[in-house]
Amino acid sequence: MLQAIVLISLLSVTSGNYDNYGPPLPAETVQLQEFVQKRSFLLQNPVNSDDAAQIAVSAINAGDEYKIDPFIILALIEIESRYDSKAKSKKRCLGLTQMAANTAKGIAKGLGVLKYSLFTINDSIKLGTAFLAENIKPGRPIEISLDIYNRGIGNWLKNPKISRYGWAVKKRYNYLKSLYKRESERSCIKVLTR
Numbered sequence: 001m002l003q004a005i006v007l008i009s010l011l012s013v014t015s016g017n018y019d020n021y022g023p024p025l026p027a028e029t030v031q032l033q034e035f036v037q038k039r040s041f042l043l044q045n046p047v048n049s050d051d052a053a054q055i056a057v058s059a060i061n062a063g064d065e066y067k068i069d070p071f072i073i074l075a076l077i078e079i080e081s082r083y084d085s086k087a088k089s090k091k092r093c094l095g096l097t098q099m100a101a102n103t104a105k106g107i108a109k110g111l112g113v114l115k116y117s118l119f120t121i122n123d124s125i126k127l128g129t130a131f132l133a134e135n136i137k138p139g140r141p142i143e144i145s146l147d148i149y150n151r152g153i154g155n156w157l158k159n160p161k162i163s164r165y166g167w168a169v170k171k172r173y174n175y176l177k178s179l180y181k182r183e184s185e186r187s188c189i190k191v192l193t194r
Contacts, residue, residue: 032056035180036074040083047083054121055083055096062129071180072142073129075173076149079165085121094118097128103152107131143170
């Protein structure tokens with residue numbers, strides 16, 4: 001019974017009655033938004049529903065654009081910033097995807113983006129995903145691509161073994177994908193598959 005109520009309420013969100021908030025999000029995006037909001041709360045860095053929606057939409061859009069599973073992007077965000085869009089590391093990496101300013105500048109230039117902020121959800125996810133996509137090569141395990149994302153290609157070439165970071169993000173990816181699938185099956189919503 002509860003599953004039917006959740007399904008009906010999610011479908012009503014997408015029915016076209018949306019006042020001043022713009023067009024409704026598809027049911028899958030709403031579900032991913034709720035998933036992000038729950039995960040951020042569990043990581044003790046709760047995001048509001050608008051930010052959760054923006055993270056979900058940006059992860060889906062960047063994933064589509066760069067052919068990367070949105071759950072890899074979310075796993076990277078969880079490990080890097082725990083959904084804190086204003087995160088700053090000791091090494092001066094910024095935003096959700098914890099990019100160094102010089103790396104972001106190079107990626108933005110390559111994309112033809114003149115103005116951006118790593119503290120803006122969409123910019124951080126787009127630039128971080130574009131940088132990760134540059135490091136994904138045919139036949140290269142994702143752990144290596146993630147490790148290069150974290151350490152840089154120069155450091156990787158000096159010491160070409162996978163650090164804990166690459167394994168941690170891959171493990172988190174598998175966990176998030178599995179958890180999302182279980183939650184999706186419980187709420188009778190089609191699973192976001194890529």
